[in-house]
Amino acid sequence: MxxxxxxxxxxxxxxxxxxxxxxxxxxxxxxxxxxxxxxxxxxxxxxxxxxxxxxxxxxxxxxxxxxxxxxxxxxxxxxxxxxxxxxxxxxxxxxxxxxxxxxxxxxxxxxxxxxxxxxxxxxxxxxxxxxxxxxxxxxxxxxxPLAIATAYVCLKQTGFSAGKSILVLGGAGGVGTLVIQLAKHVFGASKVAATSSTGKLELLKSLGADLAIDYTKENFEDLPEKFDLVYDAVGLCDKAVKAVKEGGHAVTIVGPVTPPATRFVLSTVDGSILEKLEPYLESGKVKxxxxxxxxxxxxxxxxxxxxxxxxxxxxxxxxxxxx
Known part of the structure; x- marks a missing residue:
């Protein structure tokens, strides 16, 4: 252009x-x-x-x-x-x-x-x-830019790393779609689970979710499986804390915080985050x-x-x- x-x-x-x-x-x-x-x-x-x-x-x-x-x-x-x-x-x-x-x-x-x-x-x-x-x-x-920085910096700050499991609440949203992909392809998650409504489950799987949970039919907080990190992108912190395994962490980017969960606010951004993720974007691993x-x-x-x-x-x- x-x-x-x-x-x-x-x-x-x-x-x-x-x-x-x-x-x-x-x-x-x-x-x-x-x-x-x-x-x-x-x-x-x-x-x-x-x-x-x-x-x-x-x-x-x-x-x-x-x-x-x-x-x-x-x-x-x-x-x-x-x-x-x-x-x-x-x-x-x-x-x-x-x-x-x-x-x-x-x-x-x-x-x-x-x-x-x-x-x-x-x-x-x-x-x-x-x-x-x-x-x-x-x-x-x-x-x-804003969504991928919110996804990436939060995963980094919470100490998410290879071999850990994550549950993403609101997996089909602007931030959630990127958290799924970054957790899987950049951080090396052992398991990625995510919630959405019925019509969006296939999207979650296509992005890398191993387990797509239909929140209209299942209460994720009642599932026997618990996660190292629960990333709440929809404001369900009170339920998010119930899905964390011992020694794990829940973080929310929206709505009230239920201890021991923490709130994540992206305080500063710069172009270096985008530059760091460029290889994943150029290869199509993160879409x-x-x-x-x-x-x-x-x-x-x-x-x-x-x-x-x-x-x-x-x-x-x-x-x-x-x-």
Whole structure:
């Protein structure tokens, strides 16, 4: 994909913006007159091609991180893929024309960017980006950064390693689909179990789950088998702790925490996580999972958020193309 020349970068661009907190359907508006951000010395300007939506985007829009949020109005969006059209004076890794991807907010909920990924152009620090793997489409690459970092860093921090067993609650979701694959193919799990509804069990198996549990028919916490790690991606921590074997660990990324489980929050991200996982992405051992209802065109971003908020998406909800 050819990058626009520096001379053709506009001063204003289109972005989805909200000026008050609420549901996307009530507060998110398309603004054609948003100033294209200046590029700082450690940043690149990206012509955005695709963006993925994350639950944190909705939580932020609802006003749940007001205390540490950036001032409104803001254009949401963490996950990005696009083409570098301008580089800051200190940037070493990238040049104009490079296809890059990443989670643009290094410290997740601490003053995320005012102009996020749901804009035609945004300025992003070099250190949070990586080159897009050549075998991935723009849509596939957009779906990965925040979810794969949440999956990988949490597995690492909980001490998950080869030969251990894991149960993933919410195996068909954006993070769950990647936890299954990373646990199996990167960390060398001895056994991967995962939960989903009936229609998604085959997906779990295709991603590497040895045991796919239909939560509409079975209570995973009552199964005789227990696990070294239970990774709760759906907010069932009170049940998760009952499925842990002695000496094991339960961790949740959503909802209340039931001791002795712990909460995992991805505190910082950078491009090195994506670079480390690149061989698994390029070999196809770890595959992005895109919800079949998508991608949603840029004009349908509000509908994409409404769908994300149903919590029924399979894998990731992606907005593409961004004009």
């Amino acid at each position: 050819a990058a626009p020349s520096t001379a053709s970068i506009p001063s204003k661009n289109k972005a989805w913006v909200y000026s008050e907190y609420g549901k996307a359907v009530d507060v998110l508006k398309l603004d054609s007159n948003v100033t294209v951000p200046e590029v700082k010395e450690d940043q690149v300007l990206i012509k955005v091609v695709a963006a993925a939506l994350n639950p944190v985007d909705s939580l932020r829009m609802f006003g749940y991180i007001k205390a540490t949020d950036s001032p409104l109005p803001t254009a949401p969006g963490y996950d990005i893929v696009g083409v570098v059209v301008k580089v800051g004076s200190h940037v070493k890794k990238f040049k104009e024309g490079d296809e890059v991807y990443g989670d643009i907010n290094e410290k997740g909920i601490d003053h995320p960017k005012t102009i996020g990924s749901l804009a035609e152009y945004t300025a992003v620090e070099e250190k949070v980006l990586a080159l897009k793997p050549k075998n991935l489409s723009f849509v596939e690459a957009a779906s990965l 992005p999972v895109i919800d079949p209802k998508g991608p949603f065109p840029f004009s349908k971003t509000v509908e994409a958020f409404s769908y994300l908020d149903t919590k029924r998406a399979v894998g990731k909800v992606v907005v593409y193309p961004i004009p």
